[in-house]
Amino acid sequence: MSWRKNFLKSLEGEGGFVEDGQQWPFRRVLESAQEFAESLGTRGVDAGDTVGVRLESPIANVIALVGNYLRGCVHVPINTRYTQREVDHIVEEAELKCIVGDEFTLFSDSPASPYRGDDEDIAIILFTSGTTGRPKAVELSYRAVLSNIDALTKLWRWTPADTLVLSLPLFHVHGLGIGVHGTILRGCWAQLRGAFEAEDVVSAFEGENGRAGSIFMGVPTMYSRLITHLESKPEACKALSRGRLFTSGSAPLSTSDFDAFRRLTGHTILERYGMSETMLTLSNLYEDRRRGMVGQPVGDTEIRVVDELGQDISDGIGELWVRGSSLMSGYRGRPEETKASFENGWFKTGDMVEILDGFVSIVGRRSTDIIKSGGFKIGAREIEEVIREHEWIADVAVFGASDTDLGERVVAALVLSGEHGHLESEVLKSGLDTWCREHLTGYKIPRDLLVVDALPRNPMGKVQKPRLKEIYESTRT
Structure with a gap:
């Protein structure tokens, strides 16, 4: 069975989402997604077309993702805070056929992506963070997204007994990639919390609708604010201490926050590394979480750490190069930039790392750090x-x-x-x-x-x- 078909088949099983106290079992999500897919068809949106999704409600974003997969459309999440200028850039770079938001906007002259009905079809277009220039449209296939999240959530030992507390935005590989896809693949539940608030995360671990949180994924800013909250309200530490797994990514976690969170909750944060072009590349092991490290390759990912001449470094600092099934298909409409980002099949991340005994730590962006x-x-x-x-x-x-x-x-x-x-x-x-x-x-x-x-x-x-x-x-x- 293909990755895409297996993912959609998972929605016929147990598990689901909770938003604002309302439960959305997978079957209910699937039914709503089928209606979403049918509505696209009635508006002339076909397989291979790129669909921009600009919706406030987290569960509406989940339904749109599944609906796009059912229709064979490319899912393009859009930050609802973006200005019109930023949205126009996404429309142009991703060659959107339409935007689903407060209103439905159709663009009649947008080309479709090649569609074969297999795992090499483009599933999602994510945009780079724009730290070194205007964001680029990253095309990711069903195989890249689903095989990677499957490997990562197995590494992190997600089970149907888990409940994820999801406070991350759903327009990025962290929240959309791991959070939504991981919940569905593993048959567990996720509390969709919307915008992050430290007090809200604590209450999610105290239990809501009989589903107390067991997993939390955050970025370093969230952990810094959680620590401040816990230090001001020590009684909140007990709720988080009942969790099973806390992970951090999207930026380096300071060692001081790593130590403070462990002191307050008893939990050792599991750090990982990824980027839009490579999905989730590196992760600490569940049973071996190293301070200041982002771990080892996930799934079939291979890595090299190279010097300025492209020569391998076994121990020391160099640029991280990546190869594996989770790599992007390319930057949409930018063949020369896509070609320049690879060297003999290896994607050049532009991130400087230090490797020691097979474990990797992040030094920073080559261009800015x-x-x-x-x-x-x-x-x-x-x-x-x-x-x-x-x-x-x-x-x-x-x-x-x-x-x-x-x-x-x-x-x-x-x-x-x-x-x-x-x-x-x-x-x-x-x-x-x-x-x-x-x-x-x-x-x-x-x-x-x-x-x-x-x-x-x-x-x-x-x-x-x-x-x-x-x-x-x-x-x-």
Whole structure:
């Protein structure tokens, strides 16, 4: 049986979703999805057409996904917060046939994707995070999506007895990929919580409609806010301690938050790594969750860590290259960029990692997190970890800025903690300089500081360092 048919067959079994106290068993989801698919047909939307989905309700997004799969249409999730300019970009890049939202919008001149009725057909188009440029449309086949999520959820030991607390958006590989597809493949239940609130997550683990949460997947920002909530309300720790599995991804989790969550709940967060182009590439093992690591390859994924000449590194820092069935089919309408992103079948992620004894940790994006200063290559994350431990600092992002002497200078963008928000610049500079010199080699110490009210982030919590660099450069002119 094909991956797509097996996925749809799973909806005839047990399991389901809960939204706003209302239960949606799989069979009810399937019935609603069949109506969705039929409505597409009556509006001239056929197999291979790309369908943009811009719906607020999480369960409506689930129904639309299944309906698109039934119809053979390509599912294109759209963030409901996007401006019209951002939506227009998606319409153009994904060559949308229609948008299903508050209103139905049909685009008559959009070409369909090739449709053969097999697992190599395009199932989903996701968009890159746009940290280094305008988001690109990533085409993912049924085989890529479903084989990868099947392997990952088996690695994490999901069972029909589990209830996932899903507070992630459903327009990204994290929430849509693992959350929705994983729930259906494993025959479990998911509480669709909508926008994340720490107190709401705690209440989900205390039980709702007889279904207390057992699994939570979050991004580092969510864990930071959960920790703040737990420290202010220690009684909430007991509810989360009853859970079975907590995972983190989409951005590196700070070691301080990793330790704090374990201290408060008794749970060791399982970190993993993935991206739109590769799905879920790396994960710590269920029984071996290493602090600061994102683990080993998932399923049939193969990895290489290479130097600037493309030579393999067995231990040390290099760029991560990936090969396997979970890779994208390509960037839609961008054959040259697709070709340039591969080297002899290996996808070049652009992420710098460190590999040690077969386990991988993330150093950062080659383009934004590796700073070349005075002949040294400096990883931003190491500096961020040190600065984040200072009592004056609520949040930090480190980046490189142009320097006529060094090539790039190290700059730290800082969000100051409430009681230290009005420190004089010289006091701040002197205090952090002293702190950094106690923990870092001299060439890694930031030469400039940029104080901001908040770090600019994309919808998945990744810091937009190009935007910070723009802000910093504007202060120098």
